[in-house]
Every structure is written in structure tokens, then in C-alpha cells.
Amino acid sequence: MDELRARRLRNVITNLSEQRHVAMSTGAPFAGHLIDLAIMQVRLTLSEISEEELFEFSNVLSLELESEQVD
Numbered sequence: 001m002d003e004l005r006a007r008r009l010r011n012v013i014t015n016l017s018e019q020r021h022v023a024m025s026t027g028a029p030f031a032g033h034l035i036d037l038a039i040m041q042v043r044l045t046l047s048e049i050s051e052e053e054l055f056e057f058s059n060v061l062s063l064e065l066e067s068e069q070v071d
Helices: 003-025 029-047 051-070
Strands: none
Touching (some): 003 029
16 A cells, blocks of 8 residues: 555544544434444555454454353
């Protein structure tokens, strides 16, 4: 990813974070959650993490949490 695109994506994250703050402060938690999802997607794009990698990471974390709850 070139530096210009990375900088633009970081700016998008900043703007979305500001919008999330506005949504949450005006009592719109569902909108805030949707914005959180958008921020996560942009961060994944910025970090060049595929959906498959995220899925596998999520599975590993879930298994670790389950094993901690059993212990």
C-alpha cells in the first residue's frame, strides 16, 4: 500500500472516530456500533489483514477464552 493511500485511510479512521463520539454522546449506541465496525474494516484494510486471517484469529481467541472459563 502506498503512503498516500495509508494516510487517507488514517484520516478516515480519525473522522469516523469523531462521528462515533457524536453518535454515542447523542444517545445513538447502535449507530456508534456500526461506526465501530466501519473503523475496524478500515483498520483491517490499512493493516492488509484478510477476512480469513481475522476469522482464524477470532477462532483462536474464542478457544482461549473457553479454556480459561473451564479452568
